[in-house]
Ligand SMILES: Nc1ncnc2c1ncn2[C@@H]1O[C@H](COP(=O)(O)OP(=O)(O)O)[C@@H](O)[C@H]1O
């Protein structure tokens with residue numbers, strides 16, 4: 001008998017029929033002799049509509065508004081955890097819903113994008129030892145000040161992953177609306193192939209490069225703590241994709257999957273070349289991650305950041321302009337990255353040139369390329385995004 005953490009995403013708990021279906025999946029796992037800890041997301045669309053409502057009422061630019069923002073957007077998971085616990089009780093399973101602060105899941109104070117710093121497993125172990133299935137709200141925790149915090153969009157996967165680590169779980173099952181990890185997003189590439197077993201490093205690289213199917217911090221936790229992840233559908237009975245830590249091909253190059261990230265922000269700035277270092281320092285100070293920089297030795301630089309930081313960036317750029325560190329800036333959200341993930345990509349010198357040639361022949365202009373041991377990324381215009389994914393998928397698989 002082991003502990004299985006089952007995480008149910010928004011589509012799996014989108015209405016009462018689906019919550020009843022999820023309760024059956026919990027029951028089946030319990031009947032196979034395991035203990036279960038369930039982690040739930042809000043009903044599909046619920047968090048986004050709460051975010052929109054908050055933004056309609058507030059500019060969300062200070063700590064007091066961000067405290068309320070997190071309190072509001074954490075509410076979707078509170079509803080689904082209680083509803084699932086009720087349904088489990090109705091089918092004869094002892095269950096108890098727990099909000100992040102009740103576990104407790106302690107996080108940093110970074111409202112809207114907090115990180116988990118500690119999970120005390122005492123209460124969860126106590127419930128499990130009494131035969132009670134905990135149903136935990138994903139996506140949220142509590143800061144040292146006692147405020148509700150949230151972990152960033154898609155963060156319920158990370159809740160489930162860190163809970164798996166803290167309970168030494170045998171496996172963490174991520175139930176979603178696809179039956180596993182595919183060679184590309186099956187909504188974009190209809191003939192994408194399902195991957196039965198994926199190396200955890202590759203899965204981490206894939207999620208970091210934009211594959212929405214799993215929160216990258218959940219893959220990182222599985223990599224760090226060494227537990228198995230399984231990604232599967234709550235709508236079918238199929239096996240899904242399981243992670244492994246071994247590598248197959250020694251040094252041979254392999255290609256595992258292709259993904260893209262449309263949530264990028266292109267920032268063009270005009271400045272004196274010697275000021276770039278101060279501009280860069282400001283991004284670091286304000287905790288705005290930079291994906292790529294080019295041209296910085298000249299007086300027209302391009303910075304690629306995350307779209308989620310657009311407001312922060314604009315405030316920061318405006319301050320830099322007022323302080324005369326730059327003369328002009330503009331932001332555009334019309335770029336995206338397309339990434340090929342696979343071991344040993346760097347060992348295949350020819351691949352990058354063949355791909356550049358392929359994209360050139362198909363009239364795609366590449367803004368920049370980035371190559372590492374495990375991935376190869378191209379920044380392109382948004383309008384070319386799907387075309388590039390399809391071309392690369394056809395070429396690679
Ligand atoms: N390589 C991939 N394999 C499978 N699904 C992918 C991949 N890349 C992106 N996706 C998308 O991820 C979606 C599942 O993630 P998400 O909508 O966040 O689920 P949930 O709400 O269950 O957490 C799928 O519907 C699919 O379109």
Ligand SMILES: N[C@@H](CC(=O)OP(=O)(O)O)C(=O)O
Nearest residue numbers: 009010041047153154155156
């Ligand atoms: N409800 C949150 C957390 C989450 O992880 O959701 P989902 O599992 O549906 O991606 C969100 O929308 O971001």
